[in-house]
Amino acid sequence: MKDSRKDLEQLAAWVQESHRIVFFGGAGVSTESGIPDFRSEDGLYRQHFRYPPETMLSRTFFNSHPEEFFDFYRKKMVAPGVEPNTAHNVLAGWEQEGRLEAIITQNIDGLHQKAGNRRVLELHGSVYRNRCMKCSRAWLLEKVMESTGVPRCDCGGIIKPEVVLYEEPLDESVLLRSVRSLQCADLLIIGGTSLAVYPAAGLVQYYGGRRLVLINRSETRMDNDADLCFREKIGEVLGAEEEIRLGKA
Numbered sequence: 001m002k003d004s005r006k007d008l009e010q011l012a013a014w015v016q017e018s019h020r021i022v023f024f025g026g027a028g029v030s031t032e033s034g035i036p037d038f039r040s041e042d043g044l045y046r047q048h049f050r051y052p053p054e055t056m057l058s059r060t061f062f063n064s065h066p067e068e069f070f071d072f073y074r075k076k077m078v079a080p081g082v083e084p085n086t087a088h089n090v091l092a093g094w095e096q097e098g099r100l101e102a103i104i105t106q107n108i109d110g111l112h113q114k115a116g117n118r119r120v121l122e123l124h125g126s127v128y129r130n131r132c133m134k135c136s137r138a139w140l141l142e143k144v145m146e147s148t149g150v151p152r153c154d155c156g157g158i159i160k161p162e163v164v165l166y167e168e169p170l171d172e173s174v175l176l177r178s179v180r181s182l183q184c185a186d187l188l189i190i191g192g193t194s195l196a197v198y199p200a201a202g203l204v205q206y207y208g209g210r211r212l213v214l215i216n217r218s219e220t221r222m223d224n225d226a227d228l229c230f231r232e233k234i235g236e237v238l239g240a241e242e243e244i245r246l247g248k249a
């Protein structure tokens, strides 16, 4: 870890003093579990597809090219068998210790819940929720993954993953709960997100507290606003923070 011991000690002290931490995260939180993000060097946006990923993940494309949408979705948006990494596990520990107000995530991979967190606000939905567009019947992820072509309900309707596609609005109740959490937070940690996807990235403006920590491998528009800024892997930073706080290092 290149980051100074002093910054890690400061982070550990703030975590120790906080009771309403909000963690705001994105795809970078899951790269250490083996799920590629969008905008890193080896992210999905650097790979070549017949259509750009933004196009294939839009509602217009879903409606007009459902077979190609599901082909891309199964291959690139769902990562079966992945496990939470150190970052997820440390955040789960904070919830158990009563320090965590909420995790607000742009991720759709369900790894925070798999690590044990319950206070998770999924801004962009989850691959684990799927619903028939005709009769609203809920279906498991397995149904989507095991079907070929466009997954169909018993009634014939298309089964749509409850993930937010480009051009679709965010769930209002999730947005409202996110704003409320940010307004009452005593520490905001932003991690593993380019802060480039709106409206999700705009939510952090509702933070009303004093301490802001940013953990992201590449530069973001909020680096200068942060009281502490780590350009390291989030699993390594949160892992090192925990070792210091629990007196192991």
Ligand code: NAD
Pocket (backbone or CB within 6 Å): 025, 026, 027, 028, 029, 030, 031, 032, 035, 036, 037, 038, 039, 040, 043, 106, 107, 108, 109, 124, 191, 192, 193, 194, 195, 196, 197, 215, 216, 217, 218, 232, 233, 234, 235
């Ligand atoms: P992004 O790809 O735009 O940005 C990810 C950021 O994380 C980058 O700035 C990168 O430098 C940083 N990063 C990567 N690995 C890191 C690590 N180990 N430690 C610290 N930083 C790391 O992702 P985004 O901001 O979340 O926005 C893109 C959209 O992609 C989101 O809406 C999300 O729904 C979707 N997405 C989700 C998943 C997932 O669920 N795991 C995966 C890919 C994309």
